[in-house]
Amino acid sequence: MSLRARVTWLAASCVGGAVALVSLGAYLTVSDNLYDEVDVSLARKATNTVRSPLLAETPSGDTFPAAFLTLTDVQFAVIDDRGAILFGDADHQPPIGPAERAVAAGERADYLRTDRRTDRRVFTVPYRGNALVLAQSLQPTKEQLADLSLVLFLIGGAGVLVAAAAGTAVARTGLRPVQRLTWATERVAYVGDLRPIQVEGDDELARLSHSFNQMLAAVAYARDRQRQLVADAGHELRTPLTSLRTNLELLLAAEAPDAPRLSEEDRAEIHADLRAQLGELTQLIGDLVDLAREDAPNLDPERVDMVEVVEQALARARRRAGDVHFEVDLQPWYLMGEPVALERAVLNLLDNAVKFSPSGGTVRVDLRPAGDGYAFLQVADAGPGINDADLPYVFDRFYRSDEARTLPGSGLGLAIVKSAAERHGGAVYAGRSADGGALLAIRLPGRPDVSSS
Incomplete structure:
Protein backbone atom coordinates (compact mmCIF):
# COMPACT_ATOMS: atom_id res chain seq x y z
CA MET A 1 0.00 0.00 0.00
CA SER A 2 1.36 3.40 -0.96
CA LEU A 3 2.00 6.14 1.58
CA ARG A 4 -0.83 8.20 0.09
CA ALA A 5 -3.26 5.30 0.54
CA ARG A 6 -2.05 4.77 4.10
CA VAL A 7 -2.62 8.46 4.92
CA THR A 8 -6.12 8.24 3.41
CA TRP A 9 -6.96 5.12 5.37
CA LEU A 10 -5.52 6.61 8.53
CA ALA A 11 -7.65 9.76 8.20
CA ALA A 12 -10.77 7.76 7.39
CA SER A 13 -10.12 5.32 10.25
CA CYS A 14 -9.51 8.07 12.79
CA VAL A 15 -12.64 9.97 11.78
CA GLY A 16 -14.61 6.74 11.57
CA GLY A 17 -13.51 5.71 15.04
CA ALA A 18 -14.30 9.14 16.46
CA VAL A 19 -17.72 9.21 14.77
CA ALA A 20 -18.47 5.70 15.97
CA LEU A 21 -17.63 6.59 19.57
CA VAL A 22 -19.66 9.81 19.44
CA SER A 23 -22.58 8.05 17.77
CA LEU A 24 -22.50 5.22 20.29
CA GLY A 25 -22.41 7.69 23.17
CA ALA A 26 -25.25 9.71 21.68
CA TYR A 27 -27.34 6.60 21.00
CA LEU A 28 -26.85 5.22 24.51
CA THR A 29 -27.59 8.59 26.09
CA VAL A 30 -30.77 9.14 24.08
CA SER A 31 -31.85 5.53 24.63
CA ASP A 32 -31.48 5.82 28.40
CA ASN A 33 -33.31 9.13 28.39
CA LEU A 34 -36.21 7.80 26.33
CA TYR A 35 -36.64 4.68 28.47
CA ASP A 36 -36.34 6.77 31.63
CA GLU A 37 -38.98 9.10 30.25
CA VAL A 38 -41.35 6.13 29.74
CA ASP A 39 -40.74 4.96 33.31
CA VAL A 40 -41.15 8.43 34.77
CA SER A 41 -44.34 8.96 32.76
CA LEU A 42 -45.85 5.66 33.97
CA ALA A 43 -44.91 6.35 37.58
CA ARG A 44 -46.30 9.89 37.44
CA LYS A 45 -49.59 8.76 35.90
CA ALA A 46 -49.99 5.94 38.39
CA THR A 47 -49.21 8.21 41.35
CA ASN A 48 -51.48 10.99 40.13
CA THR A 49 -54.29 8.51 39.54
CA VAL A 50 -54.24 6.78 42.93
CA ARG A 51 -53.91 10.16 44.66
CA SER A 52 -56.57 11.90 42.60
CA PRO A 53 -59.33 13.62 44.65
CA LEU A 54 -61.86 11.98 42.32
CA LEU A 55 -61.06 8.58 43.79
CA ALA A 56 -61.96 9.83 47.28
CA GLU A 57 -65.34 10.95 45.96
CA THR A 58 -65.96 7.61 44.22
CA PRO A 59 -67.38 4.90 46.52
CA SER A 60 -66.00 1.37 46.42
CA GLY A 61 -67.90 -1.17 44.44
CA ASP A 62 -68.75 -1.58 40.84
CA THR A 63 -68.68 2.11 39.98
CA PHE A 64 -65.94 2.98 37.44
CA PRO A 65 -63.77 5.68 39.05
CA ALA A 66 -63.72 8.89 37.06
CA ALA A 67 -59.98 9.27 37.77
CA PHE A 68 -59.27 6.37 35.38
CA LEU A 69 -60.58 8.44 32.49
CA THR A 70 -57.19 10.26 32.36
CA LEU A 71 -55.41 7.00 31.49
CA THR A 72 -56.36 7.07 27.84
CA ASP A 73 -52.85 6.80 26.35
CA VAL A 74 -51.83 3.72 28.35
CA GLN A 75 -53.31 0.32 29.07
CA PHE A 76 -54.51 -0.10 32.66
CA ALA A 77 -56.38 -2.48 34.90
CA VAL A 78 -57.27 -2.85 38.56
CA ILE A 79 -56.65 -6.44 39.74
CA ASP A 80 -57.05 -8.33 42.94
CA ASP A 81 -54.59 -10.70 44.53
CA ARG A 82 -55.73 -13.50 42.25
CA GLY A 83 -55.10 -11.47 39.13
CA ALA A 84 -58.75 -10.96 38.32
CA ILE A 85 -59.52 -7.67 36.55
CA LEU A 86 -61.86 -5.47 38.53
CA PHE A 87 -61.73 -2.39 36.26
CA GLY A 88 -60.24 -2.02 32.79
CA ASP A 89 -60.63 -2.92 29.19
CA ALA A 90 -60.55 -6.68 28.86
CA ASP A 91 -59.59 -6.39 25.17
CA HIS A 92 -56.56 -4.19 25.88
CA GLN A 93 -55.53 -5.31 29.31
CA PRO A 94 -51.94 -4.94 30.50
CA PRO A 95 -49.75 -8.01 31.13
CA ILE A 96 -50.51 -9.54 34.52
CA GLY A 97 -48.13 -11.87 36.27
CA PRO A 98 -47.03 -13.00 39.72
CA ALA A 99 -45.34 -9.67 40.44
CA GLU A 100 -48.55 -7.73 39.84
CA ARG A 101 -50.56 -10.18 42.01
CA ALA A 102 -47.98 -9.81 44.76
CA VAL A 103 -48.47 -6.03 44.74
CA ALA A 104 -52.24 -6.54 44.91
CA ALA A 105 -51.78 -8.88 47.88
CA GLY A 106 -49.68 -6.25 49.66
CA GLU A 107 -46.53 -8.38 49.46
CA ARG A 108 -44.70 -5.81 47.34
CA ALA A 109 -44.59 -2.09 46.94
CA ASP A 110 -44.50 -0.37 43.56
CA TYR A 111 -43.05 -2.63 40.89
CA LEU A 112 -41.65 -1.83 37.43
CA ARG A 113 -40.75 -4.39 34.81
CA THR A 114 -40.56 -5.00 31.07
CA ASP A 115 -42.75 -7.65 29.54
CA ARG A 116 -40.59 -9.21 26.82
CA ARG A 117 -43.45 -11.15 25.28
CA THR A 118 -45.58 -8.10 24.48
CA ASP A 119 -42.67 -5.59 24.47
CA ARG A 120 -44.36 -3.33 26.99
CA ARG A 121 -43.24 -1.50 30.11
CA VAL A 122 -45.41 -2.40 33.12
CA PHE A 123 -45.79 -0.38 36.33
CA THR A 124 -47.87 -1.57 39.31
CA VAL A 125 -48.93 0.36 42.43
CA PRO A 126 -51.20 -0.63 45.37
CA TYR A 127 -54.80 0.62 45.06
CA ARG A 128 -57.46 0.17 47.80
CA GLY A 129 -56.30 -3.33 48.75
CA ASN A 130 -55.82 -4.24 45.14
CA ALA A 131 -53.35 -3.09 42.49
CA LEU A 132 -53.42 -0.62 39.62
CA VAL A 133 -51.44 -1.91 36.64
CA LEU A 134 -50.29 0.47 33.87
CA ALA A 135 -48.61 -0.68 30.66
CA GLN A 136 -47.13 1.30 27.77
CA SER A 137 -45.77 -0.08 24.51
CA LEU A 138 -42.06 0.40 23.84
CA GLN A 139 -42.52 0.25 20.09
CA PRO A 140 -42.66 4.07 19.57
CA THR A 141 -39.48 4.45 21.64
CA LYS A 142 -37.72 1.77 19.59
CA GLU A 143 -38.84 3.41 16.38
CA GLN A 144 -37.36 6.70 17.55
CA LEU A 145 -34.11 4.93 18.42
CA ALA A 146 -34.12 3.21 15.02
CA ASP A 147 -34.55 6.58 13.30
CA LEU A 148 -31.76 8.02 15.44
CA SER A 149 -29.40 5.12 14.62
CA LEU A 150 -30.11 5.55 10.91
CA VAL A 151 -29.38 9.28 11.10
CA LEU A 152 -26.18 8.67 13.08
CA PHE A 153 -25.10 5.97 10.60
CA LEU A 154 -25.70 8.23 7.61
CA ILE A 155 -23.95 11.20 9.22
CA GLY A 156 -21.07 8.99 10.36
CA GLY A 157 -20.71 7.42 6.91
CA ALA A 158 -20.75 10.85 5.29
CA GLY A 159 -18.12 12.01 7.78
CA VAL A 160 -15.89 9.04 6.96
CA LEU A 161 -16.24 9.70 3.23
CA VAL A 162 -15.45 13.37 3.71
CA ALA A 163 -12.46 12.44 5.90
CA ALA A 164 -11.23 9.99 3.26
CA ALA A 165 -11.55 12.64 0.57
CA ALA A 166 -9.81 15.21 2.77
CA GLY A 167 -7.09 12.68 3.63
CA THR A 168 -6.55 11.98 -0.05
CA ALA A 169 -6.32 15.69 -0.82
CA VAL A 170 -3.97 16.31 2.08
CA ALA A 171 -1.84 13.31 1.13
CA ARG A 172 -1.69 14.40 -2.49
CA THR A 173 -0.75 17.97 -1.54
CA GLY A 174 1.49 17.14 1.39
CA LEU A 175 3.35 14.33 -0.35
CA ARG A 176 3.94 16.26 -3.55
CA PRO A 177 7.46 17.27 -2.37
CA VAL A 178 8.16 13.62 -1.56
CA GLN A 179 6.99 12.67 -5.03
CA ARG A 180 9.30 15.30 -6.51
CA LEU A 181 12.14 13.88 -4.40
CA THR A 182 11.33 10.40 -5.69
CA TRP A 183 11.35 11.57 -9.30
CA ALA A 184 14.60 13.44 -8.70
CA THR A 185 16.34 10.42 -7.17
CA GLU A 186 15.12 8.22 -10.02
CA ARG A 187 16.33 10.85 -12.51
CA VAL A 188 19.73 10.92 -10.82
CA ALA A 189 19.92 7.11 -10.71
CA TYR A 190 18.91 6.46 -14.30
CA VAL A 191 19.90 9.61 -16.18
CA GLY A 192 22.45 11.35 -13.95
CA ASP A 193 20.51 14.62 -14.11
CA LEU A 194 21.53 16.72 -11.07
CA ARG A 195 19.19 19.66 -11.60
CA PRO A 196 17.63 20.92 -8.31
CA ILE A 197 13.96 20.28 -7.66
CA GLN A 198 11.31 22.91 -7.04
CA VAL A 199 10.79 23.88 -3.38
CA GLU A 200 7.53 25.31 -2.04
CA GLY A 201 6.71 26.42 1.51
CA ASP A 202 8.88 26.36 4.62
CA ASP A 203 7.76 23.21 6.45
CA GLU A 204 9.75 20.06 7.20
CA LEU A 205 9.30 18.68 3.67
CA ALA A 206 10.49 21.99 2.22
CA ARG A 207 13.60 21.83 4.41
CA LEU A 208 14.10 18.24 3.26
CA SER A 209 13.87 19.43 -0.35
CA HIS A 210 16.40 22.20 0.38
CA SER A 211 18.76 19.62 1.90
CA PHE A 212 18.28 17.37 -1.11
CA ASN A 213 19.08 20.27 -3.45
CA GLN A 214 22.21 20.98 -1.44
CA MET A 215 23.19 17.34 -1.76
CA LEU A 216 22.61 17.49 -5.52
CA ALA A 217 24.74 20.62 -5.72
CA ALA A 218 27.52 18.89 -3.77
CA VAL A 219 27.31 15.82 -6.02
CA ALA A 220 27.34 18.02 -9.13
CA TYR A 221 30.34 19.94 -7.80
CA ALA A 222 32.18 16.70 -7.02
CA ARG A 223 31.36 15.31 -10.47
CA ASP A 224 32.57 18.50 -12.16
CA ARG A 225 35.76 18.40 -10.12
CA GLN A 226 36.25 14.77 -11.07
CA ARG A 227 35.74 15.52 -14.75
CA GLN A 228 38.06 18.48 -14.52
CA LEU A 229 40.68 16.38 -12.73
CA VAL A 230 40.46 13.66 -15.39
CA ALA A 231 40.67 16.24 -18.18
CA ASP A 232 43.60 18.07 -16.56
CA ALA A 233 45.39 14.82 -15.77
CA GLY A 234 44.96 13.65 -19.36
CA HIS A 235 46.29 16.96 -20.61
CA GLU A 236 49.30 16.84 -18.29
CA LEU A 237 50.03 13.20 -19.09
CA ARG A 238 49.89 13.76 -22.83
CA THR A 239 53.20 15.67 -23.03
CA PRO A 240 55.47 13.22 -21.11
CA LEU A 241 53.79 10.21 -22.72
CA THR A 242 54.33 11.69 -26.17
CA SER A 243 57.97 12.38 -25.38
CA LEU A 244 58.39 8.86 -24.00
CA ARG A 245 56.83 7.35 -27.09
CA THR A 246 58.98 9.48 -29.40
CA ASN A 247 62.21 8.56 -27.62
CA LEU A 248 61.29 4.87 -27.42
CA GLU A 249 60.40 4.77 -31.11
CA LEU A 250 63.68 6.47 -31.91
CA LEU A 251 65.62 3.88 -29.90
CA LEU A 252 63.71 1.00 -31.50
CA ALA A 253 64.18 2.44 -34.98
CA ALA A 254 67.92 2.78 -34.37
CA GLU A 255 68.10 -0.90 -33.52
CA ALA A 256 66.37 -2.03 -36.72
CA PRO A 257 68.51 -3.73 -39.43
CA ASP A 258 70.11 -1.36 -41.94
CA ALA A 259 69.12 1.67 -39.76
CA PRO A 260 71.72 4.34 -38.98
CA ARG A 261 73.22 3.90 -35.55
CA LEU A 262 72.93 6.51 -32.83
CA SER A 263 76.06 7.94 -31.37
CA GLU A 264 76.86 7.28 -27.74
CA GLU A 265 76.24 10.93 -26.97
CA ASP A 266 72.76 10.84 -28.57
CA ARG A 267 71.95 7.55 -26.88
CA ALA A 268 72.96 8.94 -23.48
CA GLU A 269 70.86 12.06 -24.08
CA ILE A 270 67.82 9.94 -24.98
CA HIS A 271 68.33 7.78 -21.89
CA ALA A 272 68.52 10.90 -19.73
CA ASP A 273 65.31 12.19 -21.29
CA LEU A 274 63.59 8.87 -20.64
CA ARG A 275 64.66 8.89 -16.99
CA ALA A 276 63.48 12.48 -16.56
CA GLN A 277 60.16 11.73 -18.26
CA LEU A 278 59.64 8.61 -16.14
CA GLY A 279 60.41 10.63 -13.03
CA GLU A 280 57.94 13.28 -14.11
CA LEU A 281 55.27 10.64 -14.72
CA THR A 282 56.00 8.99 -11.38
CA GLN A 283 55.67 12.29 -9.54
CA LEU A 284 52.48 13.20 -11.41
CA ILE A 285 50.84 9.84 -10.68
CA GLY A 286 51.93 10.02 -7.04
CA ASP A 287 50.49 13.51 -6.71
CA LEU A 288 47.23 12.36 -8.28
CA VAL A 289 47.01 9.48 -5.81
CA ASP A 290 47.75 11.82 -2.90
CA LEU A 291 45.17 14.30 -4.12
CA ALA A 292 42.56 11.55 -4.43
CA ARG A 293 43.44 10.46 -0.89
CA GLU A 294 43.06 14.03 0.32
CA ASP A 295 39.57 14.19 -1.21
CA ALA A 296 38.53 11.06 0.69
CA PRO A 297 36.41 11.53 3.85
CA ASN A 298 38.18 11.96 7.16
Missing part, protein backbone atom coordinates in the same frame (compact mmCIF):
# COMPACT_ATOMS: atom_id res chain seq x y z
CA LEU A 299 37.15 8.83 9.03
CA ASP A 300 39.58 8.63 11.96
CA PRO A 301 40.72 12.04 13.26
CA GLU A 302 43.16 12.25 16.18
CA ARG A 303 44.82 14.96 18.25
CA VAL A 304 47.61 16.55 16.21
CA ASP A 305 50.56 18.56 17.54
CA MET A 306 51.27 20.98 14.68
CA VAL A 307 54.76 21.80 16.00
CA GLU A 308 55.67 18.14 15.75
CA VAL A 309 54.12 17.89 12.27
CA VAL A 310 56.07 20.93 11.00
CA GLU A 311 59.33 19.66 12.50
CA GLN A 312 58.92 16.27 10.81
CA ALA A 313 58.23 17.97 7.48
CA LEU A 314 61.28 20.24 8.00
CA ALA A 315 63.48 17.20 8.61
CA ARG A 316 62.45 15.77 5.26
CA ALA A 317 62.70 19.09 3.43
CA ARG A 318 66.25 19.82 4.73
CA ARG A 319 67.55 16.58 3.19
CA ARG A 320 66.75 17.86 -0.30
CA ALA A 321 67.08 21.62 0.26
CA GLY A 322 70.73 21.87 -0.74
CA ASP A 323 72.19 25.17 0.45
CA VAL A 324 68.78 26.72 1.25
CA HIS A 325 68.43 27.58 4.95
CA PHE A 326 65.35 27.56 7.18
CA GLU A 327 64.45 30.06 9.87
CA VAL A 328 61.81 28.52 12.11
CA ASP A 329 59.55 30.10 14.73
CA LEU A 330 56.93 27.67 16.01
CA GLN A 331 54.43 28.20 18.80
CA PRO A 332 52.30 25.38 20.26
CA TRP A 333 49.10 24.55 18.41
CA TYR A 334 46.84 21.49 18.62
CA LEU A 335 43.86 20.33 16.57
CA MET A 336 41.90 17.23 15.67
CA GLY A 337 42.83 15.84 12.26
CA GLU A 338 45.10 13.55 10.25
CA PRO A 339 48.81 14.06 10.92
CA VAL A 340 49.90 12.35 7.69
CA ALA A 341 47.78 14.65 5.52
CA LEU A 342 48.92 17.74 7.40
CA GLU A 343 52.57 16.73 7.18
CA ARG A 344 52.26 16.20 3.43
CA ALA A 345 50.67 19.65 3.06
CA VAL A 346 53.46 21.32 5.09
CA LEU A 347 56.12 19.42 3.13
CA ASN A 348 54.61 20.60 -0.15
CA LEU A 349 54.81 24.21 1.06
CA LEU A 350 58.44 23.75 2.07
CA ASP A 351 59.38 22.02 -1.20
CA ASN A 352 57.68 24.78 -3.17
CA ALA A 353 59.64 27.42 -1.24
CA VAL A 354 62.92 25.56 -1.74
CA LYS A 355 62.27 25.14 -5.47
CA PHE A 356 61.89 28.88 -6.02
CA SER A 357 64.55 30.04 -3.54
CA PRO A 358 67.90 31.26 -4.89
CA SER A 359 71.12 29.49 -3.98
CA GLY A 360 71.95 30.25 -0.36
CA GLY A 361 68.48 31.71 0.20
CA THR A 362 66.43 31.53 3.36
CA VAL A 363 62.97 30.07 3.88
CA ARG A 364 61.12 31.44 6.89
CA VAL A 365 58.61 29.13 8.61
CA ASP A 366 56.30 30.67 11.17
CA LEU A 367 53.47 29.09 13.22
CA ARG A 368 51.56 31.27 15.66
CA PRO A 369 48.02 31.76 16.95
CA ALA A 370 45.97 34.54 15.35
CA GLY A 371 43.03 34.64 17.79
CA ASP A 372 39.41 33.46 17.37
CA GLY A 373 40.49 29.82 17.62
CA TYR A 374 42.78 29.86 14.55
CA ALA A 375 46.51 29.76 13.89
CA PHE A 376 48.53 30.61 10.76
CA LEU A 377 51.36 28.52 9.38
CA GLN A 378 53.35 30.79 7.01
CA VAL A 379 56.12 29.76 4.65
CA ALA A 380 58.01 32.64 2.99
CA ASP A 381 60.87 32.45 0.49
CA ALA A 382 63.18 34.97 -1.17
CA GLY A 383 62.51 33.84 -4.72
CA PRO A 384 60.98 35.76 -7.63
CA GLY A 385 57.55 35.79 -5.97
CA ILE A 386 54.11 35.33 -7.54
CA ASN A 387 52.65 37.70 -10.09
CA ASP A 388 49.47 39.44 -9.05
CA ALA A 389 47.61 37.80 -11.95
CA ASP A 390 48.62 34.35 -10.70
CA LEU A 391 47.79 34.82 -7.01
CA PRO A 392 44.11 33.69 -7.23
CA TYR A 393 45.05 30.47 -9.05
CA VAL A 394 48.22 29.14 -7.40
CA PHE A 395 46.25 26.56 -5.37
CA ASP A 396 44.25 25.28 -8.37
CA ARG A 397 44.95 21.83 -9.71
CA PHE A 398 47.55 21.67 -12.48
CA TYR A 399 47.96 25.44 -12.48
CA ARG A 400 51.52 26.55 -13.20
CA SER A 401 52.67 30.08 -13.85
CA ASP A 402 54.85 30.89 -16.83
CA GLU A 403 57.93 31.05 -14.60
CA ALA A 404 57.18 27.61 -13.08
CA ARG A 405 56.71 25.74 -16.36
CA THR A 406 60.45 25.41 -16.84
CA LEU A 407 60.86 23.85 -13.38
CA PRO A 408 60.05 20.26 -12.38
CA GLY A 409 56.63 19.65 -10.86
CA SER A 410 53.11 18.50 -11.63
CA GLY A 411 51.10 21.53 -10.58
CA LEU A 412 49.35 19.49 -7.88
CA GLY A 413 51.46 20.18 -4.80
CA LEU A 414 49.65 23.34 -3.71
CA ALA A 415 46.28 21.80 -4.64
CA ILE A 416 47.05 19.05 -2.12
CA VAL A 417 47.81 21.78 0.46
CA LYS A 418 44.46 23.44 -0.18
CA SER A 419 42.55 20.14 0.01
CA ALA A 420 44.18 19.19 3.33
CA ALA A 421 43.51 22.63 4.82
CA GLU A 422 39.85 22.64 3.81
CA ARG A 423 39.30 19.12 5.13
CA HIS A 424 40.50 20.33 8.53
CA GLY A 425 38.22 23.37 8.49
CA GLY A 426 40.92 25.81 7.41
CA ALA A 427 41.86 27.86 4.38
CA VAL A 428 44.91 28.80 2.29
CA TYR A 429 46.32 32.17 1.29
CA ALA A 430 49.00 33.42 -1.10
CA GLY A 431 50.83 36.73 -1.20
CA ARG A 432 54.26 38.37 -1.21
CA SER A 433 56.85 37.96 1.52
CA ALA A 434 58.95 40.71 3.09
CA ASP A 435 61.92 39.55 0.95
CA GLY A 436 59.94 39.92 -2.28
CA GLY A 437 59.32 36.22 -2.70
CA ALA A 438 56.20 34.13 -2.22
CA LEU A 439 54.28 33.94 1.05
CA LEU A 440 52.01 30.89 1.36
CA ALA A 441 49.92 30.39 4.49
CA ILE A 442 47.51 27.86 5.98
CA ARG A 443 44.89 28.87 8.53
CA LEU A 444 43.93 25.99 10.83
CA PRO A 445 41.43 25.79 13.71
CA GLY A 446 42.45 24.49 17.12
CA ARG A 447 43.83 25.63 20.46
CA PRO A 448 47.29 26.48 21.80
CA ASP A 449 47.05 23.93 24.62
CA VAL A 450 46.91 20.16 24.65
CA SER A 451 43.17 20.06 25.53
CA SER A 452 42.23 20.83 21.91
CA SER A 453 39.30 18.82 20.68
